[in-house]
Each structure stands twice: as C-alpha cells, then as structure tokens.
Amino acid sequence: MHTHDASPSAAAHVLRTHDEAVRGTAVRREFGDAWVTLVSGSPYEGVRTARSLDGTPGYLRVFRPIHGEILVQQDGRTDTASAPQIICCDTTRPYRLQLPRPFRLVEVLLTHRRLGLPPADTELLTAASWCGRKGAGALLSQLLAGLDEHGPEIHSVVDRVGVSLAGLTAAVLTDRMRHLAAEDQIARHHLMLHIQEHIRERLADPGLTPNAVAAHHHVSLRYLQRIFQENGTSPARWIRDERLARCRSELLDPRLDHLPVSAIGERAGLYQASHFSRLFRERYGVTPRDYRALRGGTAPPDRRALTIRGG
Incomplete structure (x- = not known):
C-alpha cells in the first residue's frame, strides 16, 4: 500500500x-x-x-x-x-x-x-x-x-x-x-453548434485556429476535425468560409462604405489585403472591391457582366 x-x-x-x-x-x-x-x-x-x-x-x-x-x-x-x-x-x-x-x-x-x-x-x-x-x-x-x-x-x-x-x-x-x-451523435451536434457560435464571435482574432478552438472546448484536434468532417468540411475551411461570408455581408452594407476594403477584411480576421482579395475572388468570382462596386452600380461596363456566385 x-x-x-x-x-x-x-x-x-x-x-x-x-x-x-x-x-x-x-x-x-x-x-x-x-x-x-x-x-x-x-x-x-x-x-x-x-x-x-x-x-x-x-x-x-x-x-x-x-x-x-x-x-x-x-x-x-x-x-x-x-x-x-x-x-x-x-x-x-x-x-x-x-x-x-x-x-x-x-x-x-x-x-x-x-x-x-x-x-x-x-x-x-x-x-x-x-x-x-x-x-x-x-x-x-x-x-x-x-x-x-x-x-x-x-x-x-x-x-x-x-x-x-x-x-x-x-x-x-x-x-x-x-x-x-446513439446519444453521442446528439452530443456532437450540440457541441458543433457551440463551436460555430464561438468561432463567429471571434472571427477578428488572428489567433483563431483549429488548435485554439479545440483547446478552448477541451477536445482533441482529431475529435474537432471528426465532427466537422461529419458536416462535410474541416475546421480551417469553416473558419475561412465564415470570415469570407462576414466580409461579403459587410461589403453589401452601405453603412460601411466609409471603410476601405482592407479594413473590411481585417474586421473578419483577414489581415493581408492581397490574401483577402485572392480568397474572396476564389469564393465569389470577383475581388472584394469589384463586389462592392457591383452592389453600388459603379463597376466598369466590362465588369458588370460578371456573375456573383452565391454562398
């Protein structure tokens, strides 16, 4: 003993x-x-x-x-x-x-x-x-x-x-x-909702990474990846898509027209203007600047024909 x-x-x-x-x-x-x-x-x-x-x-x-x-x-x-x-x-x-x-x-x-x-x-x-x-x-x-x-x-x-x-x-x-x-599937669904809310509240944080999210919720990175995989995505991809969706929404808001496009990206955690522009164009087919111009009807004629792909 x-x-x-x-x-x-x-x-x-x-x-x-x-x-x-x-x-x-x-x-x-x-x-x-x-x-x-x-x-x-x-x-x-x-x-x-x-x-x-x-x-x-x-x-x-x-x-x-x-x-x-x-x-x-x-x-x-x-x-x-x-x-x-x-x-x-x-x-x-x-x-x-x-x-x-x-x-x-x-x-x-x-x-x-x-x-x-x-x-x-x-x-x-x-x-x-x-x-x-x-x-x-x-x-x-x-x-x-x-x-x-x-x-x-x-x-x-x-x-x-x-x-x-x-x-x-x-x-x-x-x-x-x-x-x-059977109960675990329900528990994972509730956890996923909490994690998504946590991410949305912290999009501007440059330290918002899959590892940081896993640590905050006291789960392993592998488990975090597993529950996102069940929803057809990954933690990193979901964070990126939420940041881009936030930017898209703010570019459509005329009350934020006084903010430079780069500031819109920073408000969602995308701090490099060129990186933000590239990701946005890959996701929506146009650059953030052109997206805002199309909404305002001020885009050059050859850009108006662009199709903006939905979320």
Whole structure:
C-alpha cells in the first residue's frame, strides 16, 4: 500500500504526467495494469493541457465521490458527479478537474488495454456522469464506496478484491458505451453548434485556429476535425468560409462604405489585403472591391457582366 501527502491547492494546477493523482492524502494500490486510490483533500483544480500530453500510454480515470463533488470537463462536455454517481476522464486528451469543496473519493485508473478500447473510443465515456443507483453501475458504485468504508476489514483480501473491481469497472464501462452510442451523435451536434457560435464571435482574432478552438472546448484536434468532417468540411475551411461570408455581408452594407476594403477584411480576421482579395475572388468570382462596386452600380461596363456566385 502506497500513501502520500500533497499540499492541496485552490488554484489551477497543470498536470504534467499521464497518471498524476488528485492532490490530497491518498492511499493507492496497484493491481497489474489497474490502480485503485482513496483520496481526501481540500478544494482542488487540475488542468491537463495539450502541451502537457507527453505521448506515453494513457489511462481512463474513473471517479466515485464519497463526500463532495467533482467536475470534469473534456471532449466538449462538462458534467459534475457526487455520491453515488460515477464520472471519468481520459489522460490522452486535455481535460479539467475541479473539486470545489473538501472531498473524499475513490479513483480507479485503468489502462486502455485493460478496457479493451483504444483511446479514441473513450470519447463516449468522458465527462458524463451516471447515476450509480441501478444496474451494473450501482454495483460498481457500491463496491467503490465499500473500499472506503470497509477498507480495514477487507485488507487481507484487498488484492483479490482489487483485481475483481478492475474487471468489473472495465465491463461496466464497455456496457455503458453501447448505450451511449446513439446519444453521442446528439452530443456532437450540440457541441458543433457551440463551436460555430464561438468561432463567429471571434472571427477578428488572428489567433483563431483549429488548435485554439479545440483547446478552448477541451477536445482533441482529431475529435474537432471528426465532427466537422461529419458536416462535410474541416475546421480551417469553416473558419475561412465564415470570415469570407462576414466580409461579403459587410461589403453589401452601405453603412460601411466609409471603410476601405482592407479594413473590411481585417474586421473578419483577414489581415493581408492581397490574401483577402485572392480568397474572396476564389469564393465569389470577383475581388472584394469589384463586389462592392457591383452592389453600388459603379463597376466598369466590362465588369458588370460578371456573375456573383452565391454562398
């Protein structure tokens, strides 16, 4: 049995290693490729950023609060769990943990090999609590709580209990994935709407990139690309098209005629005039300057015949 004390912190703590524990007083026991940890601590916040991903094999972290609550943010979702609920996150992707009050919890750390799932497939499981009051989930929740309540009494058989618990956890999570498959499509649709709104509000930001969008929503770049691909596009293409559509709309607005064409591009995050002009012409068949002139009826005769392709 391994015990350690760490200073709890109310400020965000960037997680640097793939299996770094929640800060507090912890007792951890290893069972092959699984670990069970009992943790007590003060309010705590942990953030695993994309930069802190070290490429080593990751784990699924399964939490069962005993006292207090835990908030998990990952893969475009945010959810909170308290007893007897269960919630998890995956260390191969960015995530955020928040424990706003003094807490006590049980954590099961499972390798993907033990789960029989590649890291990408755990996106269905993360940051989504379940009740822990019925079915196999209730059995798992009660067993995890029992480790905390009856730990001293079962010390002599803890190895056998731990192996069984790891196997049950893997079985329950695999079963839960089957039920979540249909719900995931709906969740991705809602996430897509939030991401699109986020992008539209920040078009003028030159730092608006697919990587920045993924980091803001605590999802991997691969997952972001996946949900955009389901809509027949890519994050970078969608950002570019939204910027061009914004420019097109503002070029049609007579109230903005006092602004140079280059300023219209800058208001939508297209800061190089030549680059803006080329992209706009590729999209709509005319340059931004000619597009504005056609709207105002002041274009040269040989340009009036141009067909402006719709959005």
